[in-house]
Amino acid sequence: GENVEQHPSTLSVQEGDSAVIKCTYSDSASNYFPWYKQELGKGPQLIIDIRSNVGEKKDQRIAVTLNKTAKHFSLHITETQPEDSAVYFCAASARSGNTPLVFGKGTRLSVIA
Amino acid sequence: ETGVTQSPTHLIKTRGQQVTLRCSSQSGHNTVSWYQQALGQGPQFIFQYYREEENGRGNFPPRFSGLQFPNYSSELNVNALELDDSALYLCASSLDTGSYEQYFGPGTRLTVT
Secondary structure: OOOEEEEOOEEEEEOOOOEEEEEEEOOOOEEEEEEEEEOOOOOOEEEEEEEOOOOEEEEOOEEEEEEOOOOEEEEEEOOOOHHHOEEEEEEEEEOOOOOOOEEOOOEEEEEEO | OOOOEEEOOEEEEOOOOOEEEEEEOOOOOOEEEEEEEOOOOOOEEEEEEEOOEEEEEOOOOOOEEEEEOOOOOEEEEEOOOOHHHOEEEEEEEEOOOOOOOOEEOOOEEEEEO
């Protein structure tokens, strides 16, 4: 089955700097790669996703890149703000619908003001 | 539009007891997936329900069972609770079984003593 590795486990950046979180996946059939942000005491919030037919997607300060050949994808946050502090999870799934999301172990991002 | 809601927020049970957790899917969504998130880990897929039928199951024992109702709300039942069942239980809904995006509720924190 699918296995998703996520690095780093913790990341501290100064406010205004960029943050990059990387994930690798094992199943070449995976075609959907979402990123979730989880704040303390809350459920994961979908912040951006990418499908295997594109290499990059951007939404304001957040971007995701996908390298299907190398089986890795990354989350890039620019101009970080204290409210970006949270745990971020990457996930992968093959096909849609009833194929479950397989999550990485998460990255705790701290943005220092 | 109403998001995914879960009840109760917190629950404390004793080893060997049974528990029922509830989830209301986002308005218009007919597919519900349940995940278990242990402390410091990413969510792990338990099972999915679509049109009141189980539509995929992860590596969880039969004492984890579920239901989906005609209004698409869902229940997760766990029998013979074990200490390792202590976790955050997350419900995620999607538009239908063919949809990629899954939206999570706030979770139910279960503590087994």
